[in-house]
Amino acid sequence: MTPRLLAKKDLGRFIAALAKEAEVWAPVKSTDRENCRFGPVTGAEGICLDCLQTRLPVKELFLPQREILFRFKSDSPARVKPVSDIPARVVFGVRPCDAAALELFDRVFLDPAGDDPYYRHRRERTALIGVACDDPGTACFCTAVGGDPHGTAALDLLLEDIGDRWLCRPLTEKGERLAAARGPAGKDDCAETERRAAAAREQMTFAPDxxxxxxxxxxxxxxxxxxxxxxxxxxxxxxxxxxxxxxCFDVTDEERHGRGARIRAWDSCxxxxxxxxxxxxxxxxxxxxxxxxxxxxxxxxxxxxxxxxxxxxxxxxxxxxxxxxxxxxxxxxxxxxxx
Amino acid sequence: MNTPGRPPLGNPYLPLPVRLERVTVENDARDLKTFELTFSDPGLREKFTFVPGQFSFLGLAGVGEAPFGIASAPHEANLAFTLKKAGHVTTALHELSPGMELGLRGPYGNPYPLHTARGRNIVIVSGGFSFTTLRSVIVHLMRPDRRGDYGRITVVYGARSPGELLYKDELRAWEALPDIDLTLCVDRADGDWPATEGLVPNVLREVAPSAKNAVALVCGPPVMLRFTHPVLEELGFSPDDVYLSLENRMKCGIGKCGRCNIGEVYVCKDGPVFSYRRLRELPGEN
Known part of the structure; x- marks a missing residue:
């Protein structure tokens, strides 16, 4: 798959084009810079790529903190109504570690012996555009657990910073389609990403066996x-x-005025x-x-x-x-x- | 019958509507009731296949759901569960009357190894209200067309007092039958039931079923299990021939919600029935 180029100044147009086909989510600035969170966007405005990571990982878009498994009416309790479909989504600006975690989720939730239809639906309806890390934080240690600051796990497209442009590395057919309109990258561009990845890896020294x-x-x-x-x-x-x-999650019922829902919510061991x-x-x-x-x-x-x-x-x-x-x-x- | 049943629906979180046909109060304390259920959609009964030892979730919309071992045998028309009134789900279920609808998910988990136990003697050891899935086993094995597949059936079943024994009518019927050796025991006897006084492990030692060509199926509270293992060992049972059914809090039944694990195994999908050999390898966290 051919690496392509995206000028940073074209980010708004790139996002707007994606937003015509799908719901686009990206790290969005809040008053507290440390507290970015994935939110819906239609252009470059509000997208924060300066912050290294959102406080809540991208998992919340696949296993929401609270979600309705089905709704029911109290007068016919066993007649349950499953939740409706979600639109196609593109998540922009996912860090490689958070994306790698989805590959681990897949092992739990896409287990053929007990498939989770809610998770599967969200995974299948979502394309992931990652942004590589050139400047890991002081608490980062992805390299110690099999990850990489330029890692590609679970991503469809990886963006790697090369100055005023990103090198876009398509990793799946979905990713190739997302980057199809961009011009091809050159050998020097790829070499630059290699250099930056190596420099980022060197910053993470924690390496236990x-x-x-x-x-x-x-x-x-x-x-x-x-x-x-x-x-x-x-x-x-x-x-x-x-x-x-x-x-890990909890499942509880909520009911008011004859209508209710079975809710799945994050829980903690x-x-x-x-x-x-x-x-x-x-x-x-x-x-x-x-x-x-x-x-x-x-x-x-x-x-x-x-x-x-x-x-x-x-x-x-x-x-x-x-x-x-x-x-x-x-x-x-x-x-x-x-x- | 060698393959455990699996839920007939695509979405594992959606309960199947079932109708409460009959409620039987099982004990003097009136906190143990047996619920007999039929599927609101008769076609589902055909698709709902299980092997004794498997469990299901029962729930009420607006209240929630919890897992329970299936107490009926696969060939019985109604699905049955015996529930102790303990938490908020069982308290709500205890309020129900026949005709009401509730939700069922399942069956889940791995059953007792009845398929590999063919041709062998079966020893059943149980204490308290965990007798439910072992009732399923006994009724299953006692079926006239199946009884010949197994050797002797020995049952040691105990409760605190005679009034706390489950399925009293069936126990009386089994006591009269020649092809099942049933020993009932209670902590304290009273006038109207001729049960032995004594704790399950001690009574098991006296009954002393032979370990030769035998499989032991055990279910009971943790303290009973702790004292029963040594007795089975004394009697010569190999850890490969002792099977236990465990319980843990669970929410999904399919190995995802993360709370029923003992070490690396999930009670819901790797159990609830484990061989004693397997259980011994796991951390002592139950």
Whole structure:
């Protein structure tokens, strides 16, 4: 697939053209620059590509924080009405780590043994345009977990900065169509992206042996180290809500004036109610057992079942943890302590 | 019957409408009721196939849903579930009367290994109200056209008091039959039921079913399980021939909502029935 070029000054026209065919979503500025969020756009106005990452990862467009599974009327409770279709969408400005997380979601939600029709529908109706990272943040560690600042996982088209233009790298047929109107890039342009990618990789020095750690974690369930690791944790759950790979959810009913809906909403393994039985018995009754479960899910259980780690190194859990827990330190401590 | 049943619908979150046909109060405390259901769409009963040990979600619009083991046998006309009034879903379900509609999703999970147990003796050990899916097993095995497929059937089933035993009429009928060895036990006996006094693991030791060519199917509260394993080991059961059914809180039933895991397995889709050998490999988190 031929790499193409998009002049930055043409972004507005590019977005407007996309918006004729589909709903376009992009990181949108808010008063707090750190708090960009994916929102609908029709041109370049409001799009923020200066901020490294949106506070909420792009997962919210595929597994919304709260979504209606179906509606019902109380006088005929079993006659349920499924939710309607969504329009075709293009999401612009996705960072490679957040996109890579969708590939991990696919393993859970597009499992042939139990397909999730809501997730599948959103995935199939959405094209993803990524923007490569040339200047990773201080909490970024994608390279340590199999990612790359210029990574292409789950993307249809990757934009790589080469000054006043982007090199557009089509990765799928969908991506090729999105970039079809742009002129082809030259060899020098491609070389420039290689140079920038290498420079970005060099900025991320955290490189533990996580394959080896996954093996060590196999026998670490009863180790006393979990107490120490969990001591600062207040089980607030922010790491799970902001994590691009956390996908646990709750299902509840809401009803008012004879109409209601079954709602799926994000939930967190850090909350005690998450696993508590109706009898009162709780398999994970303490903060330590819950932090252990989250860590083992990401670095032992998921890789054991699916292969890759359930972490893309975006660093949100590090930046936003109110107790100052740094997942990189956790992984280093585990690597150093476990045999 | 060797393939577990799977939900007949495309969208796994949409419940199938079912009608409540009959409610039976099972115990003196009146907090255990058996609900017999039929599909509002008769064509769905044909498509809804399951093997004993599988579970379904029952729900009420506006209240929510929760998972329950299927207590009826596959050949019985009505689907049956025995529910203890405990949380908000079961409390609401306990208020229902026959004729009302509710929603059902399923069947889910892996059943008891009845297919591979053909030609073998079956030992069933259960305590409290978890007897439900094992009732499904017993009724399934006792079917005249199937009874010859299996050897001896030994059942040890216990509850706190005689009034807390489930399915009393059936228990009485089984006690009178020659081709099932049923031992009932209670913590405290009273006048109107001739049950042995004693805890399930101790009574199991006395009954001492032979492990030779036998498979043990076990379901009960965690404390019963803890003391039953050593007895089965004493009796010579290999961990490959002991199967347990587990419970955990769950929301989806299809391995996505993330809460019913024990280590890397999900109780909903990798269980709820596990061999004791498999269970021993998992973290002690249940």
């Amino acid at each position: 996580l394959a080896q750690l996954a093996e060590k974690l196999a026998g670490a369930f009863d180790h006393e180290i979990w107490e120490e690791l969990a001591r600062p944790c207040v089980n607030c759950g922010v790491c799970t809500y902001l994590c691009p790979t956390c996908h 850090q909350f005690s109610l998450f696993t508590r039985h109706a009898s009162g018995h709780n398999p994970r009754p303490t903060g330590t057992t819950r932090l252990r479960n989250r860590t083992l899910h990401k670095f032992r259980y998921f890789p054991h079942t699916h292969g890759p780690l359930l972490c893309v190194g975006c660093g949100r859990c590090i930046i936003h943890c109110p107790a100052g827990i740094d997942l990189r330190e956790t992984l280093e401590t585990l690597t150093a302590t476990l045999r």
